Amino acid sequence: MSEYQYYEFLAIDRPLDDEEQAEVREVSTRATITDTRFVNVYHWGDFRGDPVLLMNNYYDAHLHVTNWGTHEVMFRLPCDLLDPDVVEDYLVGGVSSWVYDEFVVLDFVSDDLTGEFAADDEAESLLEELLGVRAELATGDLRPLYLAWLAAYGVWERDEYAFDRDADNNLEPPVPPGLGTLTAAQQALADFLHLDEDLLATAAQTSPPVEETTQAPSALANWVTGLPEADKDRLLTRVVQGETAGVRAELQRRFRDDTSHTAPPRRTVGQLLDEAARRRTGTEAAG
Known part of the structure; x- marks a missing residue:
């Protein structure tokens, strides 16, 4: 089996200038590098750079996939859009995070050693498919964090040594609304x-429906009217300065937080896995 590794980095909020591109070029002479994208494919050897340093200093998203089953995606967001303390509740196993300067960086990893990655050209479209997750997190939608947490514990069903037995009693993090209706x-x-x-279906049972702001324009208008004048002045100033996307993300996040449903009771990891196993058995029996 020939080796295949795909590395991609994207600069989303700000393109790299000429000096930064030259600095990144020192990591790899073979990579395709533009002011917004870094791509390299390996059929032998390994990436000489440090993805953590590249994410800390240059890029907002990173993808790494291999043909032996490694899937890794990273997202970098400003801390004022995604609170590191909120992220802390969802960290386990293949879900890690760190703060660098004014950013919080998320790292989601899954290793499925049971099969090979299908084809080279599939990797090239993966990060584009996943990129919406970053924008959703910026607006306060925590479903991606919960999904990553759940997937990390899902490994336990395939690998009995993934966690210590007492992890059965660990409580799930806050369950976000809308797990039953995921975005693309x-x-x-x-x-x-x-x-x-x-x-996923088991976890979604206690997740209330998500209410989009577009479905409640009057509620959104009333909420905006009630914002403190100082906040309105600050946000309008940022809009004039060209920070429209950041202001929109902040307002969506705050509206979501202020109008969120009462959190459902939190289940243990053991309860989730046991119910999923019963559900799977019932589905297989019915089929």
Whole structure:
């Protein structure tokens, strides 16, 4: 079996200038590098650069896939759009995070050693499919974090040594609304992390429907009217300065937080896995 590794980095919020591109070029002379994208494919050897350093200093998204089953995606967001303390609740196994400067960086990893990655050209479209997750997190949609947490514990069903037995009693993090109706990017993330469908369906049972702001314009208008004048002045100033996307993300996140449903009771990991196993058995029996 020939080796295949695909590395991609994207600069989303700000393109790299000429000096930064030259610095990144020192990592790899073979990579395809533009002001917004870094791509390299390996059929032998390994990437000499450090993805952590590249994410800290240059890029907002990163993808790494191999033909022996490794799937890894990273996202970098400003801390004022995604609170690192909120992220902390979802960290386990293949879900890690760190803060660098004013950014929080998320790292989601899944290793499925049971099969090979299908084809080279599939890797080239994966990050584009997953990229919507970053924008959703910026607006306060925490479904991607929950999906990554759930996928990490889902490994336990395939590998009995993935966690210590007492992890059965660990509580799930806050369950976000809308797990039963994922966006296209969130479904792509679930697939990318090999999240079992029955485990997801089990987790979604206590997740209330998500209410889009477009479905409640009067509620959104009333909420905006009630914002403190100082906040409105600050946000309008940022819009004039060209930070429209950031302001929109902040307002969506704050509206979501202020109008969110009461959190459902939190289940243990053991309860989730056991119910998923019962659901899977029932589905197989019915089939």
